[in-house]
Amino acid sequence: MRYHSDIPDVEIENVELTKKGDIILTVVSTVEGTHCHKCGREISKPYGHGKMIKLRHLSILGMNVYIHIRPVRYQCTSCAGKPVTTQILNWYNPRSPHTKAYDNHILLEMVNSTVEDVSIKEDLGYEAVMGSLYRHIDTEVNWDGIKRLDVIGL
Numbered sequence: 001m002r003y004h005s006d007i008p009d010v011e012i013e014n015v016e017l018t019k020k021g022d023i024i025l026t027v028v029s030t031v032e033g034t035h036c037h038k039c040g041r042e043i044s045k046p047y048g049h050g051k052m053i054k055l056r057h058l059s060i061l062g063m064n065v066y067i068h069i070r071p072v073r074y075q076c077t078s079c080a081g082k083p084v085t086t087q088i089l090n091w092y093n094p095r096s097p098h099t100k101a102y103d104n105h106i107l108l109e110m111v112n113s114t115v116e117d118v119s120i121k122e123d124l125g126y127e128a129v130m131g132s133l134y135r136h137i138d139t140e141v142n143w144d145g146i147k148r149l150d151v152i153g154l
C-alpha cells in the first residue's frame, strides 16, 4: 500500500477502525540497519524491537489517525559491550507523540486561533497542542548561537 506518501520508509501492515471512529495504521520500517549511537558505524545485526510507539498523524476524512510502529533495534559488534541502537525514521521525533507532519499541521491551525480552539478542533489535549509549539520553538531557535542573553537587557 502506498497511499501514505507523507510517511516514507514504511509499509502498512494493518489498518484498524476503532469503535470510537479512530484509524490505527500499524506500520513496519522498510529501512534496513541504522548507525551505532556510540561509534557511528552502520550496523545491521537485528536485535529485536523497541516498545510500540503511538503517534498521532494527519486526519483522514475527518477521522483521527494514529500510527503504531515498533522500532527495530540493531546491535553493534564493533563497540565494547555490543551496544544496541534503536532505529529512528525521519518522519517522527522519538520524544514526540505526534508525527512531524502532524506537528506542522497543528502549527498551521494555531494561526489566528487560540490553543483552546485547536485543542477542540483537533480533539487533542491542551498539553499536546503546547507540545507541538515547544518542539517547533526548539527546532527553529538555535539556542547554541545565543551566547550573550545578558546583552538583551532583561
Ligand SMILES: [Zn+2]
Pocket: 036, 037, 038, 039, 040, 041, 076, 077, 078, 079
Ligand atoms: Zn558501535
